[in-house]
Amino acid sequence: MTAIYEPWDETRGAEIIAAHADQEGATLVILHALQQAFGYVPEAAIPKVAQALNLSRAEVHGVFTFYHDFRHKPAGRHVLKLCRAEACQAAGGDALAARAEAKLGVTLGSTTADDSVTLEPIYCLGLCATAPSAMLDGRLIGRLDQKRLDALIAEAQL
């Protein structure tokens, strides 16, 4: 299932920020909440977060850019994450990643031209005993093989 995100809206953004601003050390909590609502963290939200938390824009921008999870623009309609860590490498993950790149015509970390699929590496889903593993829009897949990967890609391209 594709996640449905709201378009960026300043009032809605302010509500989300206000809902979490009184927690101690709320920056990550707020950035997560914004991304959950809008699918990414809109640049316009950064100064609002800074203001609410009495931080500088640079500080919030710094936090936003430090963490791999936060997006500065929306992902494709589907996000396919392939585990690229050692346990999956040991179980044939390298070949599967190359296959996914070739099939989708993109490299890991980028989105197809039609915006249908974002292909990303992930460093360990903790499914190391059923490696190689993947995640399609939040759904976990273990014991990945060529057939299953092809099915996932077909599903993502629908």
Place this chain on the structure above:
Amino acid sequence: MSLRLFVSRDAGAIAVGADEVALALEQAAARRGVAIEIVRTGSRGMYWLEPLVEVATPQGRIAFGPVTEADVPSLLDALSNKTPHLLRLGAIDEIPWLKRQTRLTFARCGAIDPRSLHDYRAHGGYRGLERALSLGSDVILDEVAASGLRGRGGAGFPTGIKWKTVAQAVADRKFIVCNADEGDSGTFADRMIMEGDPFVVIEGMTIAGLTVGATKGYIYIRSEYPHAVEAMNAAIVAARRGGYLGSKISSSTHSFDLEVRVGAGAYVCGEETSLLESLEGRRGIVRAKPPLPAHYGLFGKPTVINNVLSFAAVPFILAEGAKTYADYGMGRSRGTMPIQLAGNLRYGGLFETAFGVTLGELVDDIGGGTFTGRPVRAVQVGGPLGAYFPRALFDTPFDYEAFAARDGLIGHGGIVVFDDGVDMRKQARFAMEFCAVESCGKCTPCRIGSTRGVETIEKIIHGERVSENIALVEDLCNTMKFGSLCALGGFTPYPVLSALKHFREDFIPVPTTLQAAE
């Protein structure tokens, strides 16, 4: 009487179809008019048998696996008519792989409903807290120290000393922080226990709280573990409702409450000071130590920060006594270690056992060798910062000191097995690459060293001045090892140097033939 079935809701089981099997069982039973109840448990940790289905019988639970949706009709036939089935594994407690373990921390995992506080209590849960409340802080500290428990995150620091330091610190507020940023590849024990027995983590943290005088705790879980986040949040709500979190826990004078915080994909946040920075809402930049978190931790307050498995070991220690725990193990490694067998292995999963089992037993005997059927060539122990061990070192016993003596580490207990198809140059480059991507950037050896490491290993791969570049990598590793601020830069040399030492042949260029040159 209705049929009572157990299907795991562990992420590892879900990834191989446990949800689909549970749904198919429900639908097929409804169509047949058979009354069934499906309890969604954690995983027993035998992942090659997932999805595992257990059925309650007067003789105990009988297991079937691995079950697919297609097996559901025949499985229901067998259960209704009490006839044999091809996937029948027998009594769950008699399965040798499970029976030969010593499950102290994971005793309940896979058996109980992780959403049910009642189930947890019915299986011995909260006995540790009850005893802790009757003992008082000083005696608890003695017990934890006497158990010999050492930090299960990897550093192996004595938990009792850490707790005592925080207990003795004077401050208006203190914190308990659970490090659930289990980023090491090949490790999943934290995830499993949080999904399969979350109350044991809560109980361990609560005991820590009343021991050191902290009233608030945080569980920092990586974002790659959404199922664990959900399980912990549900358990916290249930514990609050049951009077085990909040004010006056368990009718005592102590207050303690918990909050889950979610990471955002930074491996370095598994380092404790980086994690604290992240919890405070900042970039996960490592702090210089001292001051130690025990003195100056979260929000500048004295903080106990321990790994999930350290907290999860505490309820058993308090309930059964320090000696019972310490009687297991070898040398200075006391108790049990939940070892995670992963990668190219036939029988991958969680194997909790007393320290002292050898690497060879774990890989060949318990793990059953590779699933590709090819010979085992290299085994990485302890995550991306752990050394690669060759078969020649398979006699190394699983023990903090024994692994250190052979230039390795047990880390968080993850074992990743590679067959003879592995190219150790590639693995060495990956270790440096991973460090370069994940470095927080604070110290030079890690930030710059890892990038230079990647470049130099690339040169070796391309056959450029190989022996000189190998010497350069070794020298660089030395600088990183001794000059880095934390374990990320400091331990990245372990996989690199071990690959160079034990698998040298991979780094020496093969003379190119005319055919190969094309």
